[in-house]
Amino acid sequence: MKMLLFIVLFFYFAELKAQNFYNEINKQIIYSDDILMSGSRRLSDVFSLITGWNSYTIDGFRWYTNTSSLSINQNQNWILLLNGQRYDLNLLSLKNINSLPVTIDQIDSIVVISSPQLYNGEFTENGLISICTKAPQEGFSIHLGYSTGNETGDPGPYIYTDSIFLNVEELGPDHFTSISYRGDQFWGQLNLISQTHSATDTKIFIRQRGIQWKNLETCSFSPSLILNLKGLGGYHQLITSYSTSENISFLPRSGGDLIFFNPAGKEFPVLTSNFHIGLNGNYNLNQDSKLNYKLQYSKNEIKESDDLLTTDFDWNNSNLSANLEYSNSFKSWDIAFGSGFEQYSLKSKYLPSSDKINLYKFYSIINFFTFTDFLLQVNSMLVNIDNHSSFKVRIFSHWQPNKDISLKSSISYSERMIDEDNSIWTWSLRGYDYLNQNGYDYSFSNLSQNRRQLFADLSVTTLIAKSLILTSGISFNWFNDWYLENYQYNFDETTFILYSPTRIFGGINGNSGLLKFELSNQLTETFHQNFSSQFRIYSSGSEMFLEELLTLPKYKISYKADFEPFVNFSLWTMITYISPTEWMNYQNIDIESNGIYKHKVDGLLIWNFAVQKYFWEKKIRASVLFENILNNKINYHPLGAYFDLSIHFKFELLLDSIF
Amino acid sequence: MYKKILLCIAFYLLLANITYSQKEELPFENIQVGANYFNNFNKNEFHKYWNSTNGAGAYLKTPFYFGFIKIGLNYSDCQSKSNEQPDFVNLIAYLDWGKEFQLPLDICVSTFFKIGISQMDFERSALFVHEGFLLERELLIGTGFIISYDLIDRLQIFTGLDYQKTFTQKPMELSFLQIGLSYKFDSPEWLKDFLK
Numbered sequence: 001m002k003m004l005l006f007i008v009l010f011f012y013f014a015e016l017k018a019q020n021f022y023n024e025i026n027k028q029i030i031y032s033d034d035i036l037m038s039g040s041r042r043l044s045d046v047f048s049l050i051t052g053w054n055s056y057t058i059d060g061f062r063w064y065t066n067t068s069s070l071s072i073n074q075n076q077n078w079i080l081l082l083n084g085q086r087y088d089l090n091l092l093s094l095k096n097i098n099s100l101p102v103t104i105d106q107i108d109s110i111v112v113i114s115s116p117q118l119y120n121g122e123f124t125e126n127g128l129i130s131i132c133t134k135a136p137q138e139g140f141s142i143h144l145g146y147s148t149g150n151e152t153g154d155p156g157p158y159i160y161t162d163s164i165f166l167n168v169e170e171l172g173p174d175h176f177t178s179i180s181y182r183g184d185q186f187w188g189q190l191n192l193i194s195q196t197h198s199a200t201d202t203k204i205f206i207r208q209r210g211i212q213w214k215n216l217e218t219c220s221f222s223p224s225l226i227l228n229l230k231g232l233g234g235y236h237q238l239i240t241s242y243s244t245s246e247n248i249s250f251l252p253r254s255g256g257d258l259i260f261f262n263p264a265g266k267e268f269p270v271l272t273s274n275f276h277i278g279l280n281g282n283y284n285l286n287q288d289s290k291l292n293y294k295l296q297y298s299k300n301e302i303k304e305s306d307d308l309l310t311t312d313f314d315w316n317n318s319n320l321s322a323n324l325e326y327s328n329s330f331k332s333w334d335i336a337f338g339s340g341f342e343q344y345s346l347k348s349k350y351l352p353s354s355d356k357i358n359l360y361k362f363y364s365i366i367n368f369f370t371f372t373d374f375l376l377q378v379n380s381m382l383v384n385i386d387n388h389s390s391f392k393v394r395i396f397s398h399w400q401p402n403k404d405i406s407l408k409s410s411i412s413y414s415e416r417m418i419d420e421d422n423s424i425w426t427w428s429l430r431g432y433d434y435l436n437q438n439g440y441d442y443s444f445s446n447l448s449q450n451r452r453q454l455f456a457d458l459s460v461t462t463l464i465a466k467s468l469i470l471t472s473g474i475s476f477n478w479f480n481d482w483y484l485e486n487y488q489y490n491f492d493e494t495t496f497i498l499y500s501p502t503r504i505f506g507g508i509n510g511n512s513g514l515l516k517f518e519l520s521n522q523l524t525e526t527f528h529q530n531f532s533s534q535f536r537i538y539s540s541g542s543e544m545f546l547e548e549l550l551t552l553p554k555y556k557i558s559y560k561a562d563f564e565p566f567v568n569f570s571l572w573t574m575i576t577y578i579s580p581t582e583w584m585n586y587q588n589i590d591i592e593s594n595g596i597y598k599h600k601v602d603g604l605l606i607w608n609f610a611v612q613k614y615f616w617e618k619k620i621r622a623s624v625l626f627e628n629i630l631n632n633k634i635n636y637h638p639l640g641a642y643f644d645l646s647i648h649f650k651f652e653l654l655l656d657s658i659f
Numbered sequence: 660m661y662k663k664i665l666l667c668i669a670f671y672l673l674l675a676n677i678t679y680s681q682k683e684e685l686p687f688e689n690i691q692v693g694a695n696y697f698n699n700f701n702k703n704e705f706h707k708y709w710n711s712t713n714g715a716g717a718y719l720k721t722p723f724y725f726g727f728i729k730i731g732l733n734y735s736d737c738q739s740k741s742n743e744q745p746d747f748v749n750l751i752a753y754l755d756w757g758k759e760f761q762l763p764l765d766i767c768v769s770t771f772f773k774i775g776i777s778q779m780d781f782e783r784s785a786l787f788v789h790e791g792f793l794l795e796r797e798l799l800i801g802t803g804f805i806i807s808y809d810l811i812d813r814l815q816i817f818t819g820l821d822y823q824k825t826f827t828q829k830p831m832e833l834s835f836l837q838i839g840l841s842y843k844f845d846s847p848e849w850l851k852d853f854l855k
Contacts, residue, residue: 152798156831157745
């Protein structure tokens with residue numbers, strides 16, 4: 001009833017504007033102003049602004065995410081781009097976006113794609129997040145930033161009265177320095193970022209026997225250099241970065257990182273690093289045609305922490321890739337052809353000899369504009385590894401019969417080889433023997449060469465009133481011959497350790513359907529609101545497939561509003577409800593752990609509120625974010641921390657065009 | 660009981676706001692410097708272990724959007740009632756956002772909402788103090804009201820009630836009666852430009 005009333009009011013206050021009307025299907029663009037107003041401090045905070053994805057965290061710093069159609073728990077194969085270059089932050093099953101060497105404040109926009117399609121030479125069958133940074137102001141500029149936060153629920157003085165649980169309490173501090181220069185044809189930017197975080201919640205701490213408190217504290221340092229050149233017939237960019245959690249002498253804390261490892265049912269303190277260097281850009285052949293190119297190399301390393309009796313993953317995974325694309329525009333159609341090469345390699349003492357996977361890909365994009373109100377796009381890609389191939393295709397149509405309505409449809413079919421994942425299972429099949437040598441019982445069964453998926457999406461966007469846009473859509477997803485990790489964890493009450501054999505089952509089939517609604521309304525020039533919801537309306541398939549779907553929320557509803565009553569001052573709020581989830585892998589631990597861990601995660605009602613203010617002619621920005629105002633016990637994962645009301649502060653000094 | 664009193668006062672002020680013409684000040688037009696002395700008067704579980712009797716603070720206040728903002732520091736000493744708990748110094752950095760209501764007879768009443776960080780610095784000489792818990796910081800929120808009277812042109816005397824809830828695992832709820840003096844001056848142009 002309340003929801004109905006809310007929707008009626010929403011319509012009643014409708015006024016003007018048709019922004020985002022021509023968006024691609026299942027594509028969301030989040031702009032800098034939205035991100036800044038939300039008080040976001042870290043890149044992972046942006047996940048809460050993505051409407052079509054689900055995400056969870058165990059410790060509050062490392063987030064796992066995926067499109068609503070795909071399991072978060074099973075893979076992190078979504079693609080991350082920074083200014084068009086792919087960032088391979090693959091540390092076993094973790095892709096920590098906070099390791100990306102840019103800050104929230106440098107973001108110009110984020111494109112989020114949930115439907116499979118060809119984007120920037122990548123086929124987005126597992127979704128894509130593309131971050132574009134702002135070009136610096138002309139001349140020499142310096143930006144300095146400091147942010148910190150505090151989660152409530154500390155023991156306070158009561159630690160000296162009776163037994164009290166500990167919680168995650170230090171959400172920082174984080175620092176950043178950015179020095180840039182921009183001339184007529186060139187700009188360069190040097191970034192230095194450090195981040196700290198404590199994962200000391202009781203639920204995490206108690207399963208870390210023999211591990212000191214300080215080893216649950218993360219300290220990372222990420223320097224990067226971005227160089228841009230407009231010239232030589234086009235646009236060219238070099239990005240190089242190194243993100244590390246190893247000890248850096250001038251940082252306030254010793255380094256460290258945590259990797260949650262599913263076969264162990266716990267996280268391990270380790271040292272991690274990511275190195276990236278990439279060159280991308282384009283060369284204009286003539287007015288209608290150009291060449292796009294990409295050449296990049298990245299290396300991800302997990303090392304044993306020196307002062308700890310912990311595990312040694314000895315994981316040194318590198319990825320070399322090159323891509324060349326030709327595109328041409330004609331009167332009533334566009335065409336692009338591309339080919340790419342990728343080489344994944346792993347060096348580890350657990351691998352008999354250094355191994356490489358060579359991947360070749362060929363793709364094409366054709367856009368037909370035969371009719372003025374109708375667009376048809378066909379994407380296709382062929383991937384080849386060791387004489388095995390996978391094929392990916394997508395057909396997209398956009399019909400706009402009049403200015404008030406737009407219909408979009410997309411159908412995609414894709415195959416994917418396990419070697420394309422470049423995951424721990426890819427390498428375990430190729431001889432990476434960490435699991436056996438460290439006493440983990442694991443096995444594969446019924447794996448097929450290719451797993452297949454078919455996604456069909458239909459979306460209707462309607463301009464209901466001058467400023468009220470309704471987008472409704474339905475998605476159907478079909479999965480065939482997928483593989484899933486399966487665990488049956490037990491809990492040892494004396495050691496507080498979880499244990500389970502690891503079983504990788506192939507031949508998993510299933511279907512699911514999603515319904516989505518989104519209302520966007522620019523009520524006044526200074527007040528904007530947005531309501532979005534998604535419901536899983538249909539699911540069928542094998543038992544393991546259906547059990548995996550239970551780990552995803554069946555529905556998610558959020559309301560967001562921003563208000564700028566005065567120049568340089570804004571208010572922002574967002575209320576999200578995420579339905580309960582159930583994790584069958586952990587079904588035994590409820591009783592065995594005496595209720596410390598529960599395999600059912602309650603529905604989450606999260607209300608955030610942020611205030612942002614600029615000072616000194618926009619040279620200083622300050623923001624405060626209240627996260628979880630209702631002070632509910634927010635928990636995303638059976639083994640995850642409880643997150644209470646938190647407050648986040650952020651201060652920036654933005655000295656642009658000093659000389 | 661005092662929460663009901665606060666509610667009644669807030670309601671009265673709402674009526675006053677409607678019925679009495681209010682002077683609107685531009686954001687950052689002036690700055691008020693004040694000092695206050697406060698006394699904790701409520702009793703709850705916290706007071707089984709500690710006495711939080713009195714303290715002092717200082718603040719800066721300026722007109723802001725939809726009212727005023729005030730930033731300040733409060734210092735108080737919490738004395739343990741037994742040898743099993745340490746004494747601690749409670750230092751609170753806070754920001755109030757509130758609304759002023761001008762009443763007849765040069766009386767001004769204001770209500771506000773408070774957010775702040777409470778820093779608890781525990782007595783280090785106590786043997787049982789844990790090394791990892793010598794210093795604790797926690798969020799607090801609060802509300803209250805102030806009645807002020809113009810003594811002379813720019814000098815005011817004020818008194819009021821202040822309720823604060825610190826979000827420790829068992830929340831610390833403390834209510835204070837306060838009294839103080841403040842002085843108001845026009846903001847220099849450069850400062851107005853900076854703040855706007």
